[in-house]
Amino acid sequence: MKKRFSFLLCIALTLGLLAGCSVQPSQTVQSDQNSIVQNNDIEKNDTENVNQNTIQNNSVESTKISQDVINANNRFAFNIFKQLDKEDGKQNIFISPFSISTALTMTYQGAAASTKEAMAKTLGYIGIDEAKLNDSYKNLIPYLNRLDAKVQLNISNSLWVREGENIKQDFLQANRDFFNDSVRSLDFNQENAPDQINQWISEATNKKIDKMISSPIPSDVIMYLINAIYFKGDWAKQFDPHNTFKTQFEAGNGNTDQVMMMKRTGTVEYGQGNGFQAVRLPYGSGKMAMYCILPEKDVSINDFIATLDPDRWQAIQDSIAKRDEVHLQLPRFKLEYGIKNLTGSLTALGMGEAFTGKADFSGIGANIFISRVLHKAIIEVNEEGSEAAASTVVEMKQALMANPLTFSADRPFVFIIADDETGTILFMGKLYGIK
Template sequence: MTIRRLAPLVASLLGVGAAHCNSNPPPESQTPSTAQPPPSSEPVAVTPTPAPSASAMPPASDTSASSGASGSISAEITTRFAHDSNLFGFDLYQRVRTQKGNIVVSPASITTALTMAWAGAKGDTADQMRKVLHLEGTPQEVLQSAGKLSSALQEPTRPIKFRIANRLFGEKTYKFESPFLESTKAAFGAPLEAVDFIKAPEPTRVRINAWVEEQTEKRIKDLIPAGTIKPDSRLVLVNALYFLGDWQTPFDKEKTKPSPFHVNATTKKDVSTMRREDRLRFVQQDGLKALEIGYKGGQMSMLFVLPDKVDGVEALEKSLDNGKIADLVSALKPQTVNVEVPKFEINPSASLALGDRLQEMGMTLAFNRRTADFTGIANPPSPDDKLYISQVFHKAFVKVDEKGTEAAAASAVVMMRATAMPMPEKVAQFHADHPFLFFIRDNATGMILFNGRVADPSAK
């Protein structure tokens, strides 16, 4: 029996590595559910038309965010998807952090790619995905929230470059449900591109990777590893993010000098370290220090979290969740800070395979060829042709220097058939001379776009 695979692929311009996941848990019973509405029209066959030219997510008429000249996000609905994404992101990071060395991931990219797949899931499969992704509200509300947030984050008046691009790559002979295609295009700006998985799986893989590379300014390469796209692949859902932002106040390059960085309690290396003294939002509490440095325009920032102990980053990672980060951000106060932060670049050569981790989190039915229910995406007459998720890949990149930050991410889901100035105060010290964590955040919604660990700034 050949069941078509729906392979999710996730790539991010922050950095992560790769592994394979071929496990299929035993089938589980399914019970009827109303998590997704049934399709309201006939399925449509993919025709081999040219690829759509519009790639970045446009503000659709019913999903555009209302934001002022400052690009702020005020509507409550735009924050809901950000909150859900953060909850899922911390759950997933607890499984990714076991990887040694530098890490970078984009929870926003992974959530978006999986939410597109969830939009076509039904029954227990949809229920499991909703629980793991922490999605709240009806499918229509979730998609509306995601669409409004994406449009707001790309507000053209913001003095940073932030691009979100989504696309569906579908087998040209396979029939997809038109309501699914319409909803993903309206909410995520994700057009369907017809490809030939059956006769040309490898050229199709190369084509998808080239699209990701183009959307991420060539920062995310080879998102989908060789050999992972098969003749029975039927759909790949891809999200790509690109971020380029200058610091509100850049670091002076002349002050950047080599300084020792303690990789662990016994080893240190000289690394290129940026220096400045400025009034920034800072807090020291509970065995850690946190510092926020804003990007131009003030809508986004990078949060640095540094444990007091040289070897304290593992314990810090274990203790953090979305609520603790929110509390930490609330505790930040403007203060004069003497800052020393290393320049760093995280650019992994391989993608990270997330299938095993997602199943450990409870998303088992979607990866099981016998129990997956994605009939909202395609509902073929033969059960041998139904879709399931074969793998989810993620890759990210981040680079921090005196001018600012460049970051990118891509995600793919592959489916196969089967304030006021205070009184004078003491200057605070924030010297990141040992492993620390970082978070690139949207300040209005708190959405974490990229986050990771710097264990060794000299390693790329």
Template sequence: MEGLCRANSLFALDLYRALSESNAAGNMFFSPLSISAALSMVYLGARGDTAKEMEKVLSFRSVSDVHSHFERLASTINKPSASYILKLASRLYGEKTFKFLTEYLDSTLKLYHADLQAVDFIGESDKSRQLINKWVEEQTESEKLYEKVFWIKDKIKDLLQFGVINELTRLVLVNAIYFKGTWMYTFEAFNTREMPFKINQNEHRPVQMMYQKEMFPFRDIPEYELQVLELPYKKEELSMLILLPNETQDGSDNLLKLESELTLDKLLDWTKRDKMSMHMDIEVHLPKFKLEVETSLSKKLQEMGMSSVFQDTKSDLTGMSRQSGLFISAVIHKAFIEVNEEGTEAAAATAVMVECDSFVNFQSFTADHPFLFFIRHNPTNSILFLGRFRGPS
């Protein structure tokens, strides 16, 4: 499972860089694990060059038996906890008249706990779209598969917009992830006050800045002009890690510099607990913020090298069905996060549409300028959510 977690993290950083290219100045937030899980179900049915491209982009090349490792990872993540809510769930929606291979459906059910619901994409495509959106909004686990059911509630609404599903749609693969956790040390609301957030050297915007002083895992890395802070949630099985570049005097963008130099090995090294100071009071200023980001990933995934699966004449998804001509028509992702004094609530959903072409004493950590952050599942070292905060919209 360690190999899969590393592969997922490599894909997370690759996708972060790809998305950042077209959005260098804005906020970003997504769940790389949700995207990997949804695409991995497509990869399960991919063959030939299509499979080779997907395993390269998803960094699966060095992972043996990817799908059984995903099953173990999901089981670990879905393990019930009294201190937080964390759930990952998948589901398939297939055109009722289309013949899928029994082996494929059996494997998605066994390895991803994703059962197939037959729908009428041909006759009632928009009704099918609404059905999928309802599943994402409300229930993301089947009572038949798990003892516990959880709800995203209204955090991810209208994942699929009108028109994204049509009479040519044959399969929609959906993954959803939800997290709600309380800080190990909560911020007192009476300490929160308005402060300026430095968008850049010339622009400031007001934010509600939380404050507390506590012994947090902290590391100052002078050679990279970087501070790293870990904010654990209760029981310390999950943490938010914040990478805060030092401010510059010349107006240059240190966050862009950090992103260009960032590798997985550096990220893992910078955030290792045994390299962080554990016994020093840290004065933490962290903005309260809420982000909701919707992203179409089709173009970016093709630019990253996953091209044939989006082309009806080249896609090989014959592991799903003996009928040729299946291809991905769209990959939609939507993610939400709210960070406040109590803790964090985050949710994300990914939908992949498959069509057929034929019918010291203390240290100061003040996050008052752009920073990168991610939420980590500590037992598996998995990046669940990844984002960048450049200030209030």
């Protein structure tokens, strides 16, 4: 089992797949297939209990976690990471690709026609049966949440609907069933509506991310689909703070920065190959790890990132083995990335239709499109271990209704009387005015 999921777990920690907790649904839904109950009350217990693993009593069928889905998520992870590196090549980047793909897969439940096809292509779901996809997420999220008792890893999902909106029941139920979503109806016109959503995100990320939604919420926003992830893990073998020293770090822009460098010597999982060195630093019981990959000195970091894909990632993993007497030095660091609007990045990867009035989310409701996908992630790495959090918000709007076609003959016009069997024009005229 460890072999089966090591690919997902490793890319998770390399690129920021670091997770939060699941919550139970809090809103009753009408039996009517087209709408949700309009309810002003939001259960206060949900935010209080957000960091509890509420699915711990449910059975996890690990055999239903498809390797195809894991591979798709990993391909998407490299694709979105490389796309962001193209955009932000001269700055730090840190994301949770699993958070992004989870939030988008929640949205995918309501996509149809060419919009669904474009999302499937971007997310890597072409050829994957939807039942297999959903079963995988249903079991993968709780599996990850309790993978290692010595690591705190929590994945949370929530869905917020503007009060009064008609959202299809099948879409809401799918999110509850497969993503353990908390579904809530909220008056977005309330001044404190953003605060309620932001508080949920804050609680889900152990207060590491406290503001994703700004006030006021635009009047045409009808829904937010949110994933939040929180991770805290101690190194299986920690660094001694007394060995940490100040030294120089050669930044990618040519500057020399001062850093606090952690170090230890001994047995380390180390690998090297064509153009790189790598180490695997396990957390807790060793089921999760951070991989640090160092390109050769004559290779720029951006050029190296451009070569990354699942095959090269597998080669990096395969190169790693326990080696004795390795001198390991790793900077102590803390970085924050975002709030990043991923709309342009996802459009570049092929799902641009979802962000336009041509989008087909008929499985959710009429004339709905994704207006923004927002992402924020933070990480701190020190002698004890790592703490990280991320949140992805999919904001959905109601498209303006197209103006109905109008023909108003209130000015001069031509008229024709024709025989449609032969195409013979029998009469033609122009009405220029009426006396």
